[in-house]
Amino acid sequence: MAKRKLTVLAVCGSGVVSSSMIAQKVEDMLSSLGVDVEVIGLLPTSVESYVDRGGIDFVVTTSPIPGDIAVPVIKGVALLTGFGEDAVIEEIKKTAQEILAED
Amino acid sequence: MADVILSEDLVELGITETEKEAAIKVLADKMMAKGLVKDGYYENVVKREEVFPTGLPTVIPVALCHTEAKYVNQSAMAVGTLTQPVAFHEMGAPERDIRAEIIFLLALKDPKDQISYLKEMVTVFKSKEILEAIRDATDKKALIALLKEFF
Numbered sequence: 240m241a242k243r244k245l246t247v248l249a250v251c252g253s254g255v256v257s258s259s260m261i262a263q264k265v266e267d268m269l270s271s272l273g274v275d276v277e278v279i280g281l282l283p284t285s286v287e288s289y290v291d292r293g294g295i296d297f298v299v300t301t302s303p304i305p306g307d308i309a310v311p312v313i314k315g316v317a318l319l320t321g322f323g324e325d326a327v328i329e330e331i332k333k334t335a336q337e338i339l340a341e342d
Numbered sequence: 343m344a345d346v347i348l349s350e351d352l353v354e355l356g357i358t359e360t361e362k363e364a365a366i367k368v369l370a371d372k373m374m375a376k377g378l379v380k381d382g383y384y385e386n387v388v389k390r391e392e393v394f395p396t397g398l399p400t401v402i403p404v405a406l407c408h409t410e411a412k413y414v415n416q417s418a419m420a421v422g423t424l425t426q427p428v429a430f431h432e433m434g435a436p437e438r439d440i441r442a443e444i445i446f447l448l449a450l451k452d453p454k455d456q457i458s459y460l461k462e463m464v465t466v467f468k469s470k471e472i473l474e475a476i477r478d479a480t481d482k483k484a485l486i487a488l489l490k491e492f493f
Binding site: 251252253255256257259260262263264283293301302303309314315316318319320321 | 383387391394396398399400409410430433434435436450461467468
């Protein structure tokens with residue numbers, strides 16, 4: 240399913256530490272599906288306006304995000320703990336595939 | 343990758359504090375004593391923990407405390423084990439608490455340069471064997487040797 244590149248926001252309280260941990264996972268799992276992906280780390284409070292500017296396909300977060308987010312938001316803490324990780328991986332893959340199928 | 347200091351004098355085994363603030367302080371004081379962090383580091387780690395909690399419901403629960411790079415002189419990690427589990431709010435679900443048995447206190451000067459380090463931390467979080475070995479460690483030198491296999 241090599242189509243256009245997906246752009247994903249990885250969100251955590253610092254915008255860097257746990258988001259970098261999940262970003263790496265998201266890149267690895269989507270790359271293994273042949274999906275080209277760019278992951279951008281961001282703070283929760285910046286997400287709404289960033290998504291509203293367009294170009295973001297979905298969000299994976301370890302923090303609650305304020306506001307009304309116009310794209311799918313996936314809770315990613317399980318990617319750090321391993322518990323419930325398979326369900327999150329499935330959700331990310333499914334979300335990516337649905338987005339690409341719509342194009 | 344930029345170096346992250348990890349040494350015996352940044353380890354405390356068997357912290358007896360029962361409140362997370364006091365437990366974090368034991369480790370933050372070690373960072374401060376080595377000049378790795380700046381004034382305000384501890385206060386901001388605690389403040390940040392309230393807003394963006396870092397308790398992880400791993401197989402052995404841990405906390406991954408940290409704060410902004412501006413309070414950091416040199417990248418380092420302190421590790422503490424707790425005599426009794428200490429309540430931390432859960433990352434991503436602040437209404438819940440986890441009972442941490444290990445605290446990892448990070449001071450990262452430029453986390454974007456340390457992504458492979460952060461990635462290795464996830465390997466540690468997911469391994470029951472490694473977390474048990476950290477929790478049950480009785481010798482700082484042996485613990486550092488174990489951690490250095492990953493970092």
